[in-house]
Amino acid sequence: MREFRKADRLNDVHYEVRGPLLDEAERIEASGQRVLKLNIGNPASFGFRTPQVVVDTMRDRLSDVEGYSSSRGLEEARQAIFDYESGVKGIPNVRMENIYTGNGASELINLVMTALLNDGDEILIPAPDYPLWTAAATLSGGHVVHYLCDEQSNWYPDLDDIRSKVTARTRAIVVINPNNPSGVNYPPEILQGIVDIAREHGLMIMADEIYDRLLMDGKRHTSIASLAPDLFCITFNGLSKSHMVCGYRIGWMVLSGRIELGADLIEGINTLSSMRLCSNVPAQSIVKVCLGASISSTNDYLVPGGRIYDQREYIYNALNSIDGVSVTKPDAAFYIFPRLDVRRFGITDDNQFALDLLRRKRVLVVRGTGFNWPAPDHFRIVYLPDIDTLRQAMEALADFLSDYHQGA
Ligand SMILES: Cc1ncc(COP(=O)(O)O)c(C=O)c1O
Known part of the structure; x- marks a missing residue:
């Protein structure tokens, strides 16, 4: 039978919706273990709800x-x-x-x-x-x-x-x-x-x-x-x-x-x-x-006492207190992009870093080169999960990095 191949124009297109890292995360979950997912910017996955007035408006308008x-x-x-x-x-x-x-x-x-x-x-x-x-x-x-x-x-x-x-x-x-x-x-x-x-x-x-x-x-x-x-x-x-x-x-x-x-x-x-x-x-x-001016929507999440603000404060401080990690404080959204001391950890491949972290600690992050960053020295965290989950993830990351050396 004739094989069906993707168009040549897709050969240079890299967009990691799927990939070995996510396959591995799914395999781990299928084996009954929990993966701490810090990889997706989808608020609904972390208990954030659409304002009721928005849901009601769409329902009322459907016909x-x-x-x-x-x-x-x-x-x-x-x-x-x-x-x-x-x-x-x-x-x-x-x-x-x-x-x-x-x-x-x-x-x-x-x-x-x-x-x-x-x-x-x-x-x-x-x-x-x-x-x-x-x-x-x-x-x-x-x-x-x-x-x-x-x-x-x-x-x-x-x-x-x-x-x-x-x-x-x-x-x-x-x-x-x-x-x-x-x-x-x-x-x-x-x-x-x-x-x-x-x-x-x-x-x-x-x-x-x-x-x-x-x-x-x-x-x-x-x-x-x-x-x-x-x-x-x-x-x-x-x-x-x-x-x-x-x-x-x-x-x-x-x-x-x-x-x-x-x-x-x-x-x-x-x-x-x-x-x-x-x-x-x-x-x-x-x-x-x-x-319209009538709903404040996410505004309450973004001020002290709100989830996004408090989670940002937590993740920023937690990351900066890990030896070999440093990070710039974000002003907006719910992403943070920490730097790894690649010399200290011997990191030459950030995909391997993310895979090792996932396999050893069941924490899922996205490698920096996935964002077209040219060096293997960053990764991205989505800090939408609640502080308890973030704390578990940061303790696991600190423990992982305490003796990580790539290739060792
Ligand atoms: C910078 C940026 N632009 C665009 C999008 C896609 O947004 P939409 O859901 O409107 O397609 C995203 C989604 O994460 C994003 O981070």
Whole structure:
């Protein structure tokens, strides 16, 4: 019989939804042992619930959202997105026809990469990144050039590194702010620096701001598009994390600034948007209530006494007290990206590190190179589990590292 092989274009696409580490975790669980999972950013897996008003709104609306919507999305959802991105976030020159809803921000990131990139076009994406960006750009034939975020400077993008990597083939700069996996929120000066580089070289800016409503310590989020009225920008956002509705699948993108520069690209975006008919309409029906001022949603989690805040304090202190581990304090979301002293532990392969930790202590983390970080010296923890679970995991990690030497 003829074998069916995946398309060649997938050969360089790395996106670790599955893989040997998760297979191993499942094998351990199937043998009846508990795995402490610090690997998935899915609040529902850790007891966080969707606000009742959101569930009720979707239930009440189900009978009038049975059909396809316009391919960009329901007018009422896009009006709420307009009010938020233009009114609250100050993004300039947003028009209703340039707002699109999607089945999560993920669908729209893939869609824009397909619409934008020709084979070999370069796109600047941060390292570390949320790896969907690199995978989607690569799948579309783009050549991903990673610019460094600098751990010594609070994980802010290294502007000199960005500048040195712009070439005649560069089309766009991607900014993930607040960042997954570092959890850091960028100050306006850094964003302004990126805008200046984009302006100098005629690049478009794509901003993934899905964590902009999950800030702690009174920090404020600046949307990079609000600093760039004279550039063509696309801002991605969604409700998955801010309203604990990852499974509903609702996100959006907003085109802004000098829209006319993107006229041809927009034609391509509209074709692709129509080809998927529309995004999940019941999920669009909650946008208005979620972005309206009436529910505080996750805000209570993000202040002292709230789960995300307290868990961050715990994990940050616990990690920094382990010999050979150091970490920058995150401002946002629920991720932390610790550094390992690779000399001390003899680490040359972070996949092996994660596998050894899983096998010996049944703690599941994601290796740093999974986020396109170039060295095997980091790993990511999702600190959504409660403090008791985090404490068990940190005690296990400290014990594991007390005598770990890779290859020994
Ligand atoms: C930075 C970032 N962007 C986008 C997404 C995907 O979001 P959505 O659920 O809206 O597809 C995630 C999910 O973890 C993320 O961390």
